[in-house]
């Protein structure tokens with residue numbers, strides 16, 4: 001496996017937030033936004049974090065613990081916040097939280113959460129070592145340990 005040209009990076013260096021408006025084409029006739037539409041944005045923002053961390057191409061290999069906690073409606077402003085929790089060799093766990101804002105009332109609600117695993121790839125499409133995570137805060141350290149446990153669980157259940 002090729003080495004990364006970057007030694008280490010903190011989670012703060014790759015953090016990303018994406019903000020999108022929900023339109024009628026994103027929803028069912030009752031105005032509820034499709035889960036798949038939200039998943040697309042989750043994958044997209046997690047991919048930005050993974051590629052910022054790896055500074056290479058990176059692809060999704062697993063999405064898990066996807067929870068749609070509250071509905072998202074047409075007209076809502078959806079904010080997706082993503083951070084990297086854990087890295088192994090080429091794999092990275094990214095945590096995403098989605099928040100919907102009713103732009104008239106200003107009320108913001110956490111509507112969804114997910115973990116997305118990405119693998120960094122080199123120019124030949126082979127897994128590439130990613131920079132180590134430089135853990136700067138207590139939150140970084142806790143999330144790293146929790147991410148390690150989840151990754152071990154994921155690999156136990158991995159389909160080959």
Ligand SMILES: CC(C)(COP(=O)(O)OP(=O)(O)OC[C@H]1O[C@@H](n2cnc3c(N)ncnc32)[C@H](O)[C@@H]1OP(=O)(O)O)[C@@H](O)C(=O)NCCC(=O)NCCS
Nearest residue numbers: 059060061062088089090091117119125127154155158159
């Ligand atoms: C990414 C890909 C090249 C990896 O190939 P592979 O033969 O599985 O490679 P490996 O077995 O060496 O695994 C590489 C890394 O991926 C991790 N991985 C692979 N599948 C995983 C899964 N389901 N969950 C978590 N990690 C996984 C491995 O643990 C390993 O991590 P490490 O390097 O940190 O130890 C291959 O799985 C692939 O191309 N998948 C399709 C990705 C894609 O196109 N996604 C978009 C949606 S279609």
